[in-house]
Amino acid sequence: MAWRVVEVAERQWSVSVAAERRANSQRWKLVLAFRARDGDKRLLWTEYPMASTSRSSLLQQAERIPDAKLAELLASQLR
Numbered sequence: 001m002a003w004r005v006v007e008v009a010e011r012q013w014s015v016s017v018a019a020e021r022r023a024n025s026q027r028w029k030l031v032l033a034f035r036a037r038d039g040d041k042r043l044l045w046t047e048y049p050m051a052s053t054s055r056s057s058l059l060q061q062a063e064r065i066p067d068a069k070l071a072e073l074l075a076s077q078l079r
Contacts, residue, residue, distance in 0.1 A: 005037070006071040009078065012037040015070055017062050019055045027051045028058045034074050044077050 002014035016033040030048040048065070052058040 004067060004070060006067050006074065008071050008074045013074060015074075017059065019058050021055070026053050028053070028055045030058055030062055032070070032073070034077070044074070046073060046077055048073065 003017045004015040006013050006015060013034045014037055016035075018031045018033065019028040020031045021028045028051060030050040032046055032048050034044045034046075036042065048062070050058065050061055050065075052061065
């Protein structure tokens with residue numbers, strides 16, 4: 001299930017969110033997955049510049065990211 005839906009380049013994209021913590025690190029990083037809703041199987045994963053020592057805090061912060069910022073990030077990945 002999509003966390004959010006944004007529109008970029010006249011296509012709708014489902015956005016999924018995940019928190020990732022690497023070995024030997026105390027910090028969780030926010031990772032976003034973008035998938036076109038038109039049946040394209042391509043999945044784009046990218047880190048968002050947000051981190052926290054608390055996974056739940058990180059996911060709460062992610063809720064406040066504006067759709068425009070998500071669309072901007074995706075557009076930069078598509079170039």
